[in-house]
Amino acid sequence: xxxxxxxxxxxxxxxxxxxxxxxxxxxxxxxxxxxxxxxxxxxxxxxxxxxxxxxxxxxxxxxxxxxxxxxxxxxxxxxxxxxxxxxxxxxxxxxxxxxxxxxxxxxxxxxxxxxxxxx
Amino acid sequence: xxxxxxxxxxxxxxxxxxxxxxxxxxxxxxxxxxxxxxxxxxxxxxxxxxxxxxxxxxxxxxxxxxxxxxxxxxxxxxxxxxxxxxxxxxxxxxxxxxxxxxxxxxxxx
Numbered sequence: 001x002x003x004x005x006x007x008x009x010x011x012x013x014x015x016x017x018x019x020x021x022x023x024x025x026x027x028x029x030x031x032x033x034x035x036x037x038x039x040x041x042x043x044x045x046x047x048x049x050x051x052x053x054x055x056x057x058x059x060x061x062x063x064x065x066x067x068x069x070x071x072x073x074x075x076x077x078x079x080x081x082x083x084x085x086x087x088x089x090x091x092x093x094x095x096x097x098x099x100x101x102x103x104x105x106x107x108x109x110x111x112x113x114x115x116x117x118x119x
Numbered sequence: 120x121x122x123x124x125x126x127x128x129x130x131x132x133x134x135x136x137x138x139x140x141x142x143x144x145x146x147x148x149x150x151x152x153x154x155x156x157x158x159x160x161x162x163x164x165x166x167x168x169x170x171x172x173x174x175x176x177x178x179x180x181x182x183x184x185x186x187x188x189x190x191x192x193x194x195x196x197x198x199x200x201x202x203x204x205x206x207x208x209x210x211x212x213x214x215x216x217x218x219x220x221x222x223x224x225x226x227x228x
Contacts, residue, residue, distance in 0.1 A: 037163075044206065044219060044220070044221045044222045045155075045157075045163065045206055045208075045219040045222075046219070047216070047217050047218065047219065050214075059214050059215045059216065061216060062120075062216070095162055095163075097162075097163075100165065100168070100174075102168070102210075103210070103213060104210045104213050104217045105153050105165065105168045105210060106153075106155075106163070106165060107165050107174060107175070109162035109163060109164075110162065111162060112162055
């Protein structure tokens, strides 16, 4: 069965960086793209960007351009999201989500990783 | 950026009744719209894509309709497990981006 298992919760200081992992299993990793979606406490869903697990092509949300980098390691079927220059409003649960048959329609999600930014 | 506006913010409905949730796009997204359900402490779950196609394993009481700028998610007879937050998402602007609505909370009346 398809599973996306994310790394554990993180606490970071303002200005630091965080790197969250998403290990995929149960399907051919390189056949589907992965998006990252975050959710601030009590708020809605915000799409952060997408990466092709096939060739590493990326598309990032404009507001995060320059602060976010998404990568994959096909040898371990793992996707990564790194966010730099953290601010308090980056505090959120971060999800990875797999494309379904069509791009950016998300049929499987990770369990979420809480990133807390606090001094 | 295409802005997705959901209404109402909160909808109170009794079990067994019908619930109708709306999603409006700031410009046409054709039929490139999905709906997700999210329960507290859980990741979202895909319900509908292509505006009206149910995802695998989604019960028939969930239906989607609309195209262009106006969309509706209907739950025909509410079950206890349906009380959750629902989000619409447009992907017509892909690439390079997609956007979610702000969500509708469906609560027990």
